[in-house]
Amino acid sequence: DVKVTQSSRYLVKRTGEKVFLECVQDMDHENMFWYRQDPGLGLRLIYFSYDVKMKEKGDIPEGYSVSREKKERFSLILESASTNQTSMYLCASSFGMHGSNDEQFFGPGTRLTVL
Amino acid sequence: QQQVKQSPQSLIVQKGGIPIINCAYENTAFDYFPWYQQFPGKGPALLIAIRPDVSEKKEGRFTISFNKSAKQFSLHIMDSQPGDSATYFCAASMWGSSQGGSEKLVFGKGTKLTVNP
Numbered sequence: 001d002v003k004v005t006q007s008s009r010y011l012v013k014r015t016g017e018k019v020f021l022e023c024v025q026d027m028d029h030e031n032m033f034w035y036r037q038d039p040g041l042g043l044r045l046i047y048f049s050y051d052v053k054m055k056e057k058g059d060i061p062e063g064y065s066v067s068r069e070k071k072e073r074f075s076l077i078l079e080s081a082s083t084n085q086t087s088m089y090l091c092a093s094s095f096g097m098h099g100s101n102d103e104q105f106f107g108p109g110t111r112l113t114v115l
Numbered sequence: 116q117q118q119v120k121q122s123p124q125s126l127i128v129q130k131g132g133i134p135i136i137n138c139a140y141e142n143t144a145f146d147y148f149p150w151y152q153q154f155p156g157k158g159p160a161l162l163i164a165i166r167p168d169v170s171e172k173k174e175g176r177f178t179i180s181f182n183k184s185a186k187q188f189s190l191h192i193m194d195s196q197p198g199d200s201a202t203y204f205c206a207a208s209m210w211g212s213s214q215g216g217s218e219k220l221v222f223g224k225g226t227k228l229t230v231n232p
Contacts, residue, residue, distance in 0.1 A: 003159070033219075040124070042204060042224035043159070057221075090158055101209045102147050103218060106158030 004107035006091050012113045019078040020043045021110050023091030030096030032074035037088040119207050121223025129231050136190045136226045138205035145207040150190050153202045195230045202227045
């Protein structure tokens, strides 16, 4: 079974703090994604990585950065957390071009609260 | 052009009913249309998916109907059960035509389904 794990289920941080959210997948997937999920807004893509050290901006990259130093690990960084970044953050991975479909496998999510 | 519009936002049915969730898209380059199911406290998981070369796909009690000319697709859940209560997301991508590095899904905003016993 594909497993996508996220470092924390719940996180509480203060405004201005630097926040790291970690995601690890164990299926040698090429693609990894970070989304945020807010009620009524669905899943919005923050950043996407299709290879080690490669990244693409998603729909809402402002206030976020990412790092992918190893294929299995994709980190989301909030350089200076703000209250409007309080949300559920979901990591996902997929096989990419060499897969048979575009299925994304999601982690359980990290609920981040910024006070 | 990249949007996928999903309706309704929420849906309540009785056990045994047939909830229908609809999605519409604009970008004719989309060629992969999955539905994801998300239970509270969990990440979304792929439920069923369709490609535009077929008009319908069934997997158990779940059916996708696809209308290419109308650029619409829908999810039907036959004989719905309380255990089907979840949030459902439709999505679309250009997987088959991607050049690499762009296998992104565009998600609808989700439908919260409640099936009462």
